Amino acid sequence: MEKKTLFDKIWDAHVVRSVPHGPDVFFIDKHFIHEVTSPVAFLNLEKRGVGVLYPERTVATPDHNVPTIDQDKTIKDKLSRMQVERLRENCERHNIELHDLGSAHHGIVHVIGPELGITQPGMTIVCGDSHTSTHGAFGAIAFGIGTSEVEMVFATQCIMQVKAKKMRITVDGELGKGVSSKDIILYIIAKISAAGATGYFVEYAGSAIRALSMEARMTICNMSIEMGARGGLIAPDETTFNYLKGKRYSPKGEEWEKAVAEWRNLQTDEGAVFDKEYQFDAADIEPMITYGTNPGMGIKVKENIPSTDGMEGSNKKSYLKSLDYMGFAPGEPIKGKKVDYVFVGSCTNGRIEDIREVANFVKGKKKADNITAWIVPGSREVEKLAHEEGLVQILEEAGFKLRQPGCSACLAMNDDKIPSGMYAVSTSNRNFEGRQGPGARTLLASPLTVAAVAVTGEISDPREVF
Numbered sequence: 001m002e003k004k005t006l007f008d009k010i011w012d013a014h015v016v017r018s019v020p021h022g023p024d025v026f027f028i029d030k031h032f033i034h035e036v037t038s039p040v041a042f043l044n045l046e047k048r049g050v051g052v053l054y055p056e057r058t059v060a061t062p063d064h065n066v067p068t069i070d071q072d073k074t075i076k077d078k079l080s081r082m083q084v085e086r087l088r089e090n091c092e093r094h095n096i097e098l099h100d101l102g103s104a105h106h107g108i109v110h111v112i113g114p115e116l117g118i119t120q121p122g123m124t125i126v127c128g129d130s131h132t133s134t135h136g137a138f139g140a141i142a143f144g145i146g147t148s149e150v151e152m153v154f155a156t157q158c159i160m161q162v163k164a165k166k167m168r169i170t171v172d173g174e175l176g177k178g179v180s181s182k183d184i185i186l187y188i189i190a191k192i193s194a195a196g197a198t199g200y201f202v203e204y205a206g207s208a209i210r211a212l213s214m215e216a217r218m219t220i221c222n223m224s225i226e227m228g229a230r231g232g233l234i235a236p237d238e239t240t241f242n243y244l245k246g247k248r249y250s251p252k253g254e255e256w257e258k259a260v261a262e263w264r265n266l267q268t269d270e271g272a273v274f275d276k277e278y279q280f281d282a283a284d285i286e287p288m289i290t291y292g293t294n295p296g297m298g299i300k301v302k303e304n305i306p307s308t309d310g311m312e313g314s315n316k317k318s319y320l321k322s323l324d325y326m327g328f329a330p331g332e333p334i335k336g337k338k339v340d341y342v343f344v345g346s347c348t349n350g351r352i353e354d355i356r357e358v359a360n361f362v363k364g365k366k367k368a369d370n371i372t373a374w375i376v377p378g379s380r381e382v383e384k385l386a387h388e389e390g391l392v393q394i395l396e397e398a399g400f401k402l403r404q405p406g407c408s409a410c411l412a413m414n415d416d417k418i419p420s421g422m423y424a425v426s427t428s429n430r431n432f433e434g435r436q437g438p439g440a441r442t443l444l445a446s447p448l449t450v451a452a453v454a455v456t457g458e459i460s461d462p463r464e465v466f
């Protein structure tokens with residue numbers, strides 16, 4: 001029998017029609033939508049006089065440009081207000097489940113999907129958002145689509161897709177103390193570059209991946225896109241099933257048993273062939289931080305910023321331009337650099353486990369005077385748990401400011417902007433020029449490293465801060 005990868009198995013089960021040498025017509029199980037990439041798709045749908053074929057397969061939440069204070073009041077920013085209102089109208093008109101601002105399950109789309117048990121193994125999931133790859137942590141094919149494809153999914157529940165190439169990244173061994181899944185993914189991207197997985201769908205495997213919680217797996221799949229991949233996925237196992245059991249939309253009773261039995265088959269067959277494979281040793285991974293303007297420009301916190309030795313021409317020029325933006329020089333240590341802001345949040349690291357980690361670290365400590373510390377839960381559910389577990393109190397005592405759920409300073413589409421020229425160490429996923437505000441300088445790191453930076457006021461290795 002043909003040996004299949006996990007990706008092949010899910011893909012093949014969703015092909016509605018294949019055209020020789022053409023893209024496949026591909027069925028979509030779940031469609032998440034948010035306020036930024038859905039309005040034009042709805043508008044075009046209406047122009048064509050077409051409805052949403054399966055509203056029950058569609059779930060909406062406003063997250064990108066919502067304010068993170070006073071969410072119960074009228075939104076002040078005009079564009080944000082219009083987009084959120086449009087989303088409400090469109091959901092009502094088309095009978096789509098909306099987790100509105102202030103409601104119990106409001107939050108970043110990639111945080112609430114898993115939390116509600118909407119995201120399940122074996123599914124195909126899309127959203128007009130690149131970090132849809134997050135949902136792959138459950139053993140699903142999940143990827144971002146453009147607005148015209150959003151329209152296509154509304155109308156037909158299908159899209160046209162050319163099957164991606166397959167890559168497997170295996171990380172074996174045990175992670176050291178103070179090293180987390182964010183360090184794994186920053187390490188991988190630094191190794192293979194921000195374009196290293198272009199054209200591929202990546203399966204993460206190996207004992208270090210298997211040992212991770214669902215939250216930690218989501219962090220890894222989330223950032224697959226930052227190395228150019230279409231998406232990333234991890235085969236479901238007991239960790240996955242335990243996470244999903246009892247969630248609002250998870251199958252119940254006998255249905256649950258049946259589902260788990262099926263999900264157990266969602267594994268790459270032994271001997272299945274990938275187009276490309278990488279192997280890494282968990283023991284080589286240490287706390288990581290980025291120093292440049294793409295997520296591939298990452299080093300271990302203890303290392304120096306790479307020198308220009310061996311660089312030439314346009315490579316060297318763009319490298320120096322990036323360092324110039326960051327205000328760093330080649331060859332200098334990154335540790336000890338002064339920081340102005342820390343941001344804990346986003347669909348990469350805004351989940352309860354991340355907030356627990358930061359709170360545990362800063363308990364009984366105070367943030368440094370030069371630091372403004374923002375903590376933005378990924379969802380209302382995360383916010384609620386953080387209160388119930390006493391984490392909010394710990395964080396506030398340490399000088400952190402808790403804001404309400406949303407994408408916030410991850411992309412600064414709302415008022416949560418890092419001022420120009422200032423340094424922010426952030427748990428988010430992108431460090432592009434201006435990502436966190438015009439002129440803002442972003443360094444990506446794990447929640448633990450961010451907590452260490454908050455306390456010391458400078459780039460620090462969490463293993464050295466007590």
Ligand SMILES: CC(C)[C@H](C(=O)O)[C@@H](O)C(=O)O
Pocket residue numbers: 036037064128129130131144411
């Ligand atoms: C606004 C949206 C389309 C965008 C994305 O697709 O990723 C955003 O979520 C981001 O992280 O940059």
Ligand code: SF4
Pocket residue numbers: 063064108110129131346347348406407410411428429
């Ligand atoms: S939190 Fe950041 S990365 Fe995630 S969806 Fe929002 S803007 Fe995109």
